[in-house]
Amino acid sequence: MLARELAGCSRCGLRAGAKAPVFGSGPRESRVVLVGEAPGAAEDESGIPFVGASGRLLSQLLEESGLRRDELFITNAVKCRPPDNRTPQKDELSCCLCWLRRQLEMIRPDGIITVGNVPSRALLGRREGVTALRGRFYSLEIGGRTAWVRPIFHPAYLLRNRTRRPGSPILLTLEDLKDVACRVSAPAQSKGDLS
Template sequence: MTPDRAPTAQELLAFYLEAGVDCALMDEPVNRISDERVAAAPDPVQSPPARPAPMPVARSEPAPAPDVAIQSARTAPSLEVLRAMLEQFDGCALKSTATRLVFADGNPQARIMFVGEAPGREEDIEGLPFVGRSGQLLNRMIAAIGLDRTRVYIANVIPWRPPGNRTPTPQETQICLPFIQRQIELVNPDVLVTLGNPSTQTLLSTREGIMKTRGRWLDYDTGTRKIRAMATFHPAYLLRSPSYKRLAWQDLRAIAKALQG
């Protein structure tokens, strides 16, 4: 029986890309089966490795328990405090695989707030939401109604990039939900725009798809006031399906009219 053919470099790269591997951890490749490494490795039968001495552990303030941190987020007095809470929060596993926190961009005093689902690769690198191709389209959508990033506020339901840009799990979404809810309360916009199906279903408590939800005015209840909310297509979806830009433009016109009122 002949052994399977070894994959080519191109096939390996395609596999890594599909698996979500999009960056190198080291500048130079490491040959982990070189003669030097094999010779240096201890024989597990003849001489089992001695257990290393425990390393001294630096004392630091323990991170708050996830439940405690989530409850505290509900009463965060400012966006700065809320961001600091997220920086210290270890209750979501996505934090351990992401490069950095993607909290928000734009003007916290803006009358309109856009909320997407989760950061992508470019956002994870820069630490800002909507900076890749979909972000460039969002900028054009905002400009179409006479605004720019200095006059809007942009965030995501999930502030850390899921590995390989996979869809966040329901558990991950529920863990992060109190933080984005408090973020909306602190910004307190006149208009809330949810981008795409996941953020719409999460924030507007609907199970309907984006095709049925978009273009309709709904209420987002903060507990102290109701904010006018509208769902529209996520810019990434419009890049894949440009024929729906016409419907997105109708949504933007309705949003612009509401801001003028």
């Protein structure tokens, strides 16, 4: 199983400082995969993505938008916690992307929500950050099929920008998640349908 393989990974130096790689959580048959940046301290301790303050805000925003966290498979682009929660380095991200791609090939989601700059840039192959990328759907070829991708702001950023004025990051994120909820509530695509 992929999670067991990941547990033995030593491709980069992050594994030495982490309690264990954080594989992800949620139903393996999920129509949507949510991909964060990397585990933080709470995630490293629990082995579950998005369980700290960022995770609580993310859960609240998912609920407000009509999405259910327990119906999403949630993982990270980088599987081990970087020291001091720093942004993962390019080589660390490169080492982990094979694991993420294998997860996506295994789950075969209709869509992917990328949370923050790191997974958005990595999966879309773009230089722009989330501020420029959010607000629309992109396509990603994975495992012989096409999935949609929707970038959103990272909840850690939203925790520092909590205002709910029109055009605020938190309201823009809710718009993005509501767009995802609308797309998900549409009838499921057959696994062969690439539209």
